[in-house]
Amino acid sequence: MIIDTEAMAIMQEQVESSAESESEEELLDSDEELQKAFAKGQLQSGTYKEITKKETFINDVSGLEAKLKSISKTDIAWLERLDTTISTAEEIENEEENNVHDDFKRELKFYRQAEQSVKEAIPKLHRLKIPTKRPEDYFAQMVKSDGHMKLVREKLLSKSLATERSEKARKMRELKKMGKKVQVEVLKSRQKDKREMLEQVKKYRKGQQDKLDFLEGDKTTSKSTDARKGKQNPKDIRSNKRREWKNKKFGFGGQKKRSKGNTKDSYNDSRDYSASKNSKAPKKGVSKGPKAKNARPGKSKRQSMKARKK
Amino acid sequence: MVVTKNSKKRKLQGQGQVQSSAATTSATSVKGKDEENSALPSTVQSDNMEPVAKMGRWVNKERVLVFSSRGIGSRERHLMRDLRALMPHSKPDVKMHKSEKLLEINEIAEMKNCNKVLFFESKKNQDLYLWASNSPAGPSVKFLVENVHTMDELKLTGNCLRGSRPVLSFDSSFDELPHFQLLKELFTQIFSTPHNHPKSQPFIDNVYTFSINDNRIWFRNYQIVEETGSLTEIGPRFVLNPFKIFEGSFGGPTLWHNPHYTSPNVYRRAMRKALAQKYAIRHHNKEKNEERKTTLGPTYKKDVTHDVFVTIDSSQID
Numbered sequence: 001m002i003i004d005t006e007a008m009a010i011m012q013e014q015v016e017s018s019a020e021s022e023s024e025e026e027l028l029d030s031d032e033e034l035q036k037a038f039a040k041g042q043l044q045s046g047t048y049k050e051i052t053k054k055e056t057f058i059n060d061v062s063g064l065e066a067k068l069k070s071i072s073k074t075d076i077a078w079l080e081r082l083d084t085t086i087s088t089a090e091e092i093e094n095e096e097e098n099n100v101h102d103d104f105k106r107e108l109k110f111y112r113q114a115e116q117s118v119k120e121a122i123p124k125l126h127r128l129k130i131p132t133k134r135p136e137d138y139f140a141q142m143v144k145s146d147g148h149m150k151l152v153r154e155k156l157l158s159k160s161l162a163t164e165r166s167e168k169a170r171k172m173r174e175l176k177k178m179g180k181k182v183q184v185e186v187l188k189s190r191q192k193d194k195r196e197m198l199e200q201v202k203k204y205r206k207g208q209q210d211k212l213d214f215l216e217g218d219k220t221t222s223k224s225t226d227a228r229k230g231k232q233n234p235k236d237i238r239s240n241k242r243r244e245w246k247n248k249k250f251g252f253g254g255q256k257k258r259s260k261g262n263t264k265d266s267y268n269d270s271r272d273y274s275a276s277k278n279s280k281a282p283k284k285g286v287s288k289g290p291k292a293k294n295a296r297p298g299k300s301k302r303q304s305m306k307a308r309k310k
Numbered sequence: 311m312v313v314t315k316n317s318k319k320r321k322l323q324g325q326g327q328v329q330s331s332a333a334t335t336s337a338t339s340v341k342g343k344d345e346e347n348s349a350l351p352s353t354v355q356s357d358n359m360e361p362v363a364k365m366g367r368w369v370n371k372e373r374v375l376v377f378s379s380r381g382i383g384s385r386e387r388h389l390m391r392d393l394r395a396l397m398p399h400s401k402p403d404v405k406m407h408k409s410e411k412l413l414e415i416n417e418i419a420e421m422k423n424c425n426k427v428l429f430f431e432s433k434k435n436q437d438l439y440l441w442a443s444n445s446p447a448g449p450s451v452k453f454l455v456e457n458v459h460t461m462d463e464l465k466l467t468g469n470c471l472r473g474s475r476p477v478l479s480f481d482s483s484f485d486e487l488p489h490f491q492l493l494k495e496l497f498t499q500i501f502s503t504p505h506n507h508p509k510s511q512p513f514i515d516n517v518y519t520f521s522i523n524d525n526r527i528w529f530r531n532y533q534i535v536e537e538t539g540s541l542t543e544i545g546p547r548f549v550l551n552p553f554k555i556f557e558g559s560f561g562g563p564t565l566w567h568n569p570h571y572t573s574p575n576v577y578r579r580a581m582r583k584a585l586a587q588k589y590a591i592r593h594h595n596k597e598k599n600e601e602r603k604t605t606l607g608p609t610y611k612k613d614v615t616h617d618v619f620v621t622i623d624s625s626q627i628d
Contacts, residue, residue, distance in 0.1 A: 057569040064488040064565050067449045067557060072495050080370045080505050082475060082514070083498045087482040088521075100524040107530075114517045114532045115539040117479035122537045125514060132537060134471065134513040141472040143395050143544065144461060155464040 079128060084117035197271060210239050370504035375419045375445075377403040378430035386438045388460040390430050392546045395461070396516075396531065397501065398473035398509035400428075412441070412560040419445040426500045427559070430455075437574045440550060441560065442496055448558040449565065451493060453550040454574065456526070461545040468533030468542035474511040475503040476531070481521040489555055489566040490522065516544060525570040526551045 037043055088109065099105040125132050134140075144152075196214075203209040297305070376394050378387070382405065394400050401422050406415070406429075419427050427450075429441040438458070443450035459466070478501060484494040501518055503510050519530040527550040532541040555566040602609075 057567040058564045059489070059567070060563075060565045061488050063557065063563075064492050064555070067565065068488070068492045068495055070447070071444055071449070071492075071499070073499070076370055077505075081478070081498050081502045083478040083480060083494075083502065085480045085482055085485060106523065106528075109523075110519050110521050110528065110530045111532070111541060113481065113521055114479050114519045114530065114541055117477055117519075118517055118534055118537065118541070119539050121477040121514075121517075122534075130514070131512055132514045132534075134511075134515065138513075140511060142469050143472050144469045148462065149469055152464050152467050156467065 078124075079130070082121060084120050086113045086116045086120070088113060194271060201271075366506045368504060368506040368508060372399055372426060372499060372502075372504050373422070373424040374400045374426040374428055374500055375403060375415075375422050375424035376400045376428045377418075378405055379432050380405045380408055381435050382430060382432040382438070383435065385458055385460060386430060386432060386455075388462055389455075389458050389546050389548060392461040393428065395472060396476070397503065399503050399507050415441075415443075416445055416559050428500065429560075439553075442500060443559045444496065444499070445559050448556065448562055449492060449496070450556045450559045450561075451496065452553045452556070453527075454553055454571070456549040456551055457547065459545060459547040463545060466543045466545040466547075468516075468531075468535075468544035470516040470533050470544055471511040471513060473503070473507075473509050474513055474515050475505070475507075476501065477514060477517045477534075478502055479517050479519045483522045484520070489552075492555065492565075493527070493552065494520075517541070525568070 034043070034048075038048065099109065122132055142149075200209065200214045204212065296302075374397060376390060376397070378390055382390070394402055401424055403418060403422060406418075412429075412431075415427055415429055419425070425445050427441065427443040427445050429443070431439040431441060433439060438455040440453045440455050441450055442453070478498055480494055480497075484490045497520055515534050517532045517534060519528075519532065521528045521530070529546075529548050529550065531544045531546065533544050534540075535542055551571060552568050553571050554564050554568065556562045557565050
């Protein structure tokens with residue numbers, strides 16, 4: 001074990017405290033003694049630190065160059081090697097950040113390098129009168145078998161189909177969303193019409209308004225009622241309070257006996273439908289607890305209770 | 311003894327092949343004479359171009375021994391197979407037993423008439439190392455092989471002739487440092503198919519790309535679709551992380567040692583350690599935090615004039 005000399009002072013203290021009985025001469029300790037103390041376990045952790053030997057990396061430049069000289073074949077033409085060296089220095093300058101983990105950028109770099117070397121090598125080969133392109137009817141064994149290439153084609157096809165399908169589904173989803181929006185808007189407009197109608201009815205009841213035009217044009221906007229206003233004589237619409245009261249008490253001509261039953265119109269009329277009354281949502285401020293206690297139990301429960309009594 | 315027998319056998323086989331091929335050629339010539347009168351010729355020539363010239367002299371007798379140690383995984387084996395398929399000047403051999411010494415590879419190469427070796431060494435059934443060596447004289451390089459994608463993967467759509475000669479493309483950063491220069495020379499000698507090699511094709515339709523990125527060498531293989539520069543990838547893909555360059559073949563003094571290299575064992579250990587200490591570190595931090603909260607006051611500097619902005623109620627005045 002090698003012990004750092006920097007930590008010596010602390011270690012000395014440690015040794016002193018642990019072995020006070022020993023004479024002072026012994027305490028002027030050397031590395032050796034410290035090592036002995038460590039072996040005995042007198043040194044506690046935290047008072048020393050281990051030195052890890054730093055690794056030296058060999059880089060024998062002259063040896064490398066000599067080896068390169070010995071293996072390089074000067075007598076062999078370029079045609080035997082077909083090697084090209086492509087400068088990528090510009091790209092490196094352009095892309096300062098490391099693109100190792102960016103698959104797309106990295107592959108693009110390799111592709112460009114290959115492209116560049118093709119552009120360099122092919123004309124050179126043509127100059128040397130070496131055929132580079134095989135004729136259409138030159139058949140030979142390929143690196144990848146036909147079966148494998150068929151699989152590749154199938155994979156590509158299925159991939160394109162899948163993307164097409166997903167695109168279609170996405171479009172449908174969007175259309176659906178649009179349709180929903182339209183529906184919501186229609187419902188809103190209906191609600192609005194209804195609200196307006198109810199307001200007008202209220203006004204009429206309170207006597208603020210004495211026209212009943214809004215009933216005639218069902219779900220008509222205020223603009224259409226205005227248009228009708230111009231045609232009618234305002235004097236004609238003046239109400240006779242007495243007549244109204246009499247009408248209310250005795251009815252106003254004609255048959256009354258079937259007037260109380262529901263008709264198609266009355267069934268479809270939702271003007272006096274109150275959402276708040278009919279909703280199942282818990283009402284504000286009203287606790288459901290005690291009411292539920294007193295409620296009548298269900299039929300099956302009642303019957304079972306009856307059976308128990310007997 | 312066994313070895314010598316094998317080599318004899320191999321020689322004999324070679325002779326046999328030569329004889330048989332000679333026999334077949336003579337047979338065809340005879341046939342041609344017979345069928346000169348018949349309606350269809352026995353061979354059909356390509357319409358659009360001149361008949362492919364006969365192979366010239368095969369001068370550069372570079373042969374590469376491509377094989378592996380035992381315990382290699384399927385993916386690695388496929389990678390090796392791909393390299394063999396791409397290199398018509400390669401020779402296979404049986405897997406080498408792990409107990410055999412690496413120096414014996416030189417003898418195997420000699421037996422196989424190879425002067426270059428690509429040896430895939432599998433360690434722990436998970437790490438793949440690649441030795442590239444100039445067989446008897448050296449140098450040799452040991453790489454860690456990472457990110458292997460074989461040619462069988464379906465996303466690589468390119469294809470090329472089996473045995474067509476590749477164009478080698480090197481990154482310019484190969485010329486910058488002496489060890490990369492040496493690697494470049496070694497790669498060109500190993501991967502370039504000799505001109506007029508009997509098993510090679512007369513056309514050139516693929517490019518090998520060697521590129522230095524992140525202190526590693528990235529290998530890609532592209533098909534030349536159009537000669538103006540349209541490419542599709544064929545595969546395989548792999549990344550070589552150089553570890554050491556030795557002066558000899560599979561041994562000798564070290565010429566270069568990669569300072570950026572971390573062994574996969576060390577890497578795995580670090581990962582495991584980090585994972586194991588996750589709980590301990592969190593626990594420790596929590597305890598420390600509690601301690602700090604109780605012993606220390608506010609941990610931020612308080613401004614003396616800060617009280618100016620505090621609104622006082624009437625109740626506080628009383």
